[in-house]
Amino acid sequence: MFTLSKLLWLGIILFIVWNLFRIIEKRHALNEKNKDKSEKSKMKTDSQSEPLPAIYCPTCATFVAGNKCEREDCGISNQSNG
Numbered sequence: 190m191f192t193l194s195k196l197l198w199l200g201i202i203l204f205i206v207w208n209l210f211r212i213i214e215k216r217h218a219l220n221e222k223n224k225d226k227s228e229k230s231k232m233k234t235d236s237q238s239e240p241l242p243a244i245y246c247p248t249c250a251t252f253v254a255g256n257k258c259e260r261e262d263c264g265i266s267n268q269s270n271g
Contacts, residue, residue: 243252248263
């Protein structure tokens with residue numbers, strides 16, 4: 190039959206098992222949260238590391254990142270103005 194000691198041990202075992210499942214679920218939730226954060230940060234760093242468009246300047250014989258060159262007689266600055 191059911192004795193007080195058997196019911197007490199059953200309660201202790203159920204309490205332990207229930208807490209183990211809670212701990213496992215918390216770990217799983219934290220892992221998912223960290224995984225989502227790392228994917229978002231990875232996407233953010235990937236988008237930040239896009240290369241700049243470089244335009245070749247035949248007058249200066251260099252590549253320029255942007256629309257204008259530093260020289261006034263540059264062909265790029267004339268193309269962007271007109």
